[in-house]
Amino acid sequence: MKWKQTGKRTDCKSVPLSDSLKHLNNKRPKRSGIGPTLQEYEREYMIEEKFMRRAVELAKGGIGAVDPNPLVGAVIVKDNKIIGEGYHERYGGLHAERNALASVAGTDLCEATAHFQNLRDILSGADMYVTLEPCAHHGKTPPCTEAIIESGISRVIIGSRDPNPLVAGKGVQQLEAAGIEVIQDFCRKECDALNKKFFHFITTGKPYVLMKYAMTADGKIATKTGASKWISCEKSREYVHELRNEYPAILAGIGTVLADDPMLTARIPGARNPMRVITDSSLRIPAGCNILKTAADIPTVIISAMTDKEFGSSEKKAMIENMGAEVINLPGEDGHVDLKKVVNFLGERKISGLLIEGGGGVNYSALKAGIVNEVNVFVAPKIFGGAAKTPVGGEGVELPDEAVGLILISSELMGEDVLLKYKTGSNT
Numbered sequence: 001m002k003w004k005q006t007g008k009r010t011d012c013k014s015v016p017l018s019d020s021l022k023h024l025n026n027k028r029p030k031r032s033g034i035g036p037t038l039q040e041y042e043r044e045y046m047i048e049e050k051f052m053r054r055a056v057e058l059a060k061g062g063i064g065a066v067d068p069n070p071l072v073g074a075v076i077v078k079d080n081k082i083i084g085e086g087y088h089e090r091y092g093g094l095h096a097e098r099n100a101l102a103s104v105a106g107t108d109l110c111e112a113t114a115h116f117q118n119l120r121d122i123l124s125g126a127d128m129y130v131t132l133e134p135c136a137h138h139g140k141t142p143p144c145t146e147a148i149i150e151s152g153i154s155r156v157i158i159g160s161r162d163p164n165p166l167v168a169g170k171g172v173q174q175l176e177a178a179g180i181e182v183i184q185d186f187c188r189k190e191c192d193a194l195n196k197k198f199f200h201f202i203t204t205g206k207p208y209v210l211m212k213y214a215m216t217a218d219g220k221i222a223t224k225t226g227a228s229k230w231i232s233c234e235k236s237r238e239y240v241h242e243l244r245n246e247y248p249a250i251l252a253g254i255g256t257v258l259a260d261d262p263m264l265t266a267r268i269p270g271a272r273n274p275m276r277v278i279t280d281s282s283l284r285i286p287a288g289c290n291i292l293k294t295a296a297d298i299p300t301v302i303i304s305a306m307t308d309k310e311f312g313s314s315e316k317k318a319m320i321e322n323m324g325a326e327v328i329n330l331p332g333e334d335g336h337v338d339l340k341k342v343v344n345f346l347g348e349r350k351i352s353g354l355l356i357e358g359g360g361g362v363n364y365s366a367l368k369a370g371i372v373n374e375v376n377v378f379v380a381p382k383i384f385g386g387a388a389k390t391p392v393g394g395e396g397v398e399l400p401d402e403a404v405g406l407i408l409i410s411s412e413l414m415g416e417d418v419l420l421k422y423k424t425g426s427n428t
């Protein structure tokens with residue numbers, strides 16, 4: 001969609017008028033009182049959603065590979081055609097902007113415009129669409145602002161603002177100081193949605209926590225015998241494997257390990273397995289379970305809740321470590337694992353997202369500890385009945401007013417199931 005004559009977009013209301021747009025407004029004919037002509041806007045200010053959407057899609061190529069860095073995509077456009085594109089492909093690798101700039105040299109346009117002396121000539125008058133404010137600091141790679149300024153790009157259209165204190169606003173300032181026009185907040189909602197984990201991690205130092213469970217239409221997460229394979233349909237389970245690829249860590253309680261003997265791996269082609277975190281106060285985990293049998297190959301942390309003395313002398317701890325898992329002791333006051341300490345520990349390890357796939361015990365404690373940011377519920381079209389487990393156990397609240405508040409983000413059909421996504425927070 002193009003800028004309309006009013007200078008406002010129908011769906012991106014937060015797009016500010018850039019300084020030069022205001023300058024164009026000053027050109028408005030005094031007598032009629034109307035704004036610049038549509039042709040003027042189209043010629044000088046045409047910015048297109050389709051290009052930012054392309055950048056968003058490119059950014060997703062980094063899922064499972066870039067965290068704790070953000071997902072970022074960039075597209076370079078000249079004369080309304082894409083001449084370069086790139087994304088942040090892996091942690092420590094080149095950023096999206098540099099990959100997009102590098103790609104320009106190999107495009108057809110380069111061959112077709114052989115009279116251009118260098119890249120600067122090609123990029124003069126070009127726009128860069130980038131989903132996140134370009135970085136302005138030296139990290140694992142030099143600042144992207146430097147590369148953009150050197151490249152000759154004329155205008156940069158940005159989706160999300162970067163809350164990273166090392167960047168926040170500085171990227172824009174540097175570009176503008178170099179005479180590059182900058183438009184911010186373009187398709188911001190779509191761009192922000194790429195990086196909820198990064199934004200949370202960079203501002204709190206802790207992982208973004210998503211609690212996920214599948215339940216029957218009568219609210220059961222297992223039958224009365226504890227069997228839970230399977231509640232949700234194949235499509236939902238495939239989606240869960242995508243989540244496991246997306247989240248760098250996954251947490252379950254020892255109750256789930258004993259009942260289901262899960263692997264907690266991401267079983268889709270090309271996926272990265274999350275670090276597996278098991279809360280197991282007194283190290284009941286059996287040596288023959290799938291988690292420990294694969295601990296030498298997949299990062300695994302077993303978290304206990306012992307006294308220092310018990311922990312120091314635990315033979316089980318030594319056995320678990322020999323199998324390749326790490327054992328950490330994070331006791332809480334109630335004798336169980338302290339989940340607040342768990343998220344702090346993961347934050348220190350630069351883990352930006354945690355997927356909780358616990359049973360009712362861990363789910364209750366996580367909600368009580370206030371560490372959950374989002375809840376995804378798969379509701380399957382079946383009923384178990386009986387005295388079977390529910391998604392959230394514990395003591396429960398006494399009054400409806402004491403409920404954990406949820407705000408619906410979306411509801412969608414997932415095969416035969418319904419997937420409800422909520423963020424935590426007050427719904428009153």
Ligand SMILES: NC(=O)c1ccc[n+]([C@@H]2O[C@H](COP(=O)([O-])OP(=O)(O)OC[C@H]3O[C@@H](n4cnc5c(N)ncnc54)[C@H](OP(=O)(O)O)[C@@H]3O)[C@@H](O)[C@H]2O)c1
Nearest residue numbers: 213214221222228253255256281337358359360361362365
């Ligand atoms: N449908 C689903 O989406 C789904 C997903 C997962 C599991 N399940 C089902 O859930 C059932 C297991 O439920 P569950 O509640 O026993 O499993 P759980 O929540 O995975 O594990 C609970 C255990 O974790 C340990 N733990 C350590 N620290 C804790 C803390 N702070 N808070 C709570 N627990 C802590 C406790 O044992 P210690 O005191 O020994 O440490 C506790 O008994 C199984 O039938 C499984 O099939 C269903």
